[in-house]
Amino acid sequence: MIEKITFDSGVSGPHLLVLGAIHGNEVAGPNAIFKIIDAIQTYQIHLKSGRLTFVPICNMQACQKDIRQIDENLNRVIRIHENPSSYEQHLANELVPLIEQCDVLLDLHSTHSKGDVPFAFCDYPTSENKALIEAINVQYVLLGWPEIYAGKTQISDYSTERCAHDYQKTGITLECGYHKEEDATDVAYAAIVNTLIHLGMIDGTIAKMPPKTSIRLTDYIVKNKSGHLCQSYKHLDEVIQGQKIAEYDDGEVLYAPYDGYILLPNANAEIGAEWYYLGVKG
Template identity: 30%
Template structure:
């Protein structure tokens, strides 16, 4: 009588790990958390090729590359497999859908690292940007100890615009909807919760041929900035526009419509008509600022657009540690 063979558990995430001989930061880079956003995957595959041929060498710390975080969505060419992985990202004790299983594996991976770069793109035309966590000042209701490190990393990624305030804004949305508070949390929020820090890099429109190059250069710059490779880090960008996201509105009906065709970062003034609800109610801008991520194809019950204000403070580049 032969013994039963052990049944291998399915692995949902393909991760490539590289360790240097010296201590240092532990960086993880994710591509295709949303399956129709290929720029991160293309850039990461390019980095993998350079590591394989010896053109690139990790001399300190650890680098983990995940070219395709959401394989099912990637193969379909869709944003999600069964649901949005980046809106309810946390360990699931009883996983039931594609994204549950992925989250369980990615959460273990993230907990092994100190720094995360999650690479994304837009379905609409927009300039590249980096999304940060809470501010480090007492002005923020949930100050973040590594905000300085995030800002320093962001300054080396090659973009000139940074947005923060996402978690607090989406938590307010979840509370209004009576949703689980976990629903608003994504990969970078989880990274901060387990003691590290992370940024979301938005590289432009999905099909923009420049997006993969921006993602690639950002990874190379981050490796140099964190001293994982023996390459001089580029000078940080001195002029970065900081915007604080303070509100998100859902689309309630397919008959809800915008007052005009909006693009991200179009200017708004107090009292401007932003949109009209299906019953004719006008949605007015509550303050001077900009509109962010307007989505005219949003499904009812999902995010329609965000509102942000320009940070009135002058942010000086601060000297930060390079990881933990």
Template identity: 30%
Template sequence: MTKPLTSTVPPMTFNSHRYCSPVAGTSLIITGAVHGNETCGTLAIRRLMTEIDSGKITLIAGNLTLVPVTNPLAFHFGQRQGDRNLNRRLLPTSTPSEFEDHIANWLCPLLAEHEVLLDLHSFVGGGDAFVMVGPHNNSDALEAFQHADAERAMAHRLGVTRLVDGWLSTYARGVARRQQRLSGTENVTELANAGAQFGVGTTEYMRSVGGYGVTLECGSHTDPHAPDVAYRAIINTLTYLGLIEGEPPLAQQLESLHIYDVIDRYHVQDRFVRDWQSFDDIKQGDLLALRHDGSELRAERDGRMIFPDDGAAPGEEWFYVTHKCS
């Protein structure tokens, strides 16, 4: 049975805005506020819509779909999620029970209508903007993919300085660890978080239906420059793909990092040993955090910390570690 929304929540609708040129070209979709407290993409997309509607920007080829607010429930409350994290289990279902299930049933077919996705996010804490891409071309069962060259070429033109990959393979490792910790007393959410499909978000779903896409992390939630980072990336993408006029942006040299592990918080008293920020350097053997029982978490190799979240709840992702790619 569908879970009704609480009486404090106004009626929710899902909205997208489509612009179509009579000239054939790439079909692009741009999404914001997949997480409701990440509003830089929303602001940038609405800025673009105003400029298109006023005639300042004209689509010269292809099709463009804009989704300023992907998760209206989370956006309404100014929080990361409504009933659950939309970007960890984005799959259509015939038996929706959470609000995010209804979003998935609307969003997944919409993504499948397009060739390319630009998904705009922000993150907790400090750190510079960066882009997340998918795997190299492969035919593996986890995330088969054949558009790595096109995806990385797009990523190199967004105006950021770092590129990160390894998302879904890292989640497979994290999920395996969660499954080993199952005791039989878990609730529905905890069981879902240990499921094999946990980690599938917008870009992962886009790749699964034959397209490609990147996630742009535009800076911290509170960074006043994040909406401008998002807007610049939108314009760069539109010109690079030939949807609007303009000089195509030049490819940039990016520091390339591979996520190799995600660490969950187990207890509210698990703690970091310092105030980590995304992209802080870590050296092999560095002490990163302490469990509530005193056990140590140390870096397996040289690299960088990303997404440290001191507010993570037990059973949720706490931080990620990366190594530099040659």
């Protein structure tokens, strides 16, 4: 059973759902959620309208082992499974009804490499999603996730964000920076506070931020066999056409097909999982 905690203001308003540790080793979200829960319970934050549900740790078993997942990537199987065949599919069956019951979803993640820049995913650029992202304290927005998965069969794309969208909810995913950096917890904490202010659920003012920079995803690259990334890439490192990005142990080399950015590089990706993504400005 996943553990959740709900605060009800008793005044009508939106129902915000905040998820942490969909991937077990991404502890910035849980750390920030526990801090906010403490702030609410000690009356430092006053919920004036709506309802607020937290699932601080969605993937408990993976979190306890400090690993991304137990059987498979939870953020690719967020749908109802009639006959769940993995630990994560059981979790998905508990999470989907929570997403269905909320009005707004904030899903907090963190990334694999030291120095990674925080960013928001805007998979479905509805006016509500765009307005929420505007209120969030990150500079970068990644567009085009569903498009790069569409038409490919190797990996399914049942993410929390897609689930929220399918239920016609507002929903965004935030990558708060490198898992182990204290700053990532601060980014996650500020994002929850800004979301609450944006939704009118708490009092406060959102600090003015510089305009966001949009990056459009163009492809994802699956690690098909044993190999390594050729540099210790960070999220949003620039790459130029023809640059050697990765090399398999059998000698096959993967090059940058065009000028752009390497996104979400995962040096420790498992075989069969996404190794890195590519994107361009816009």
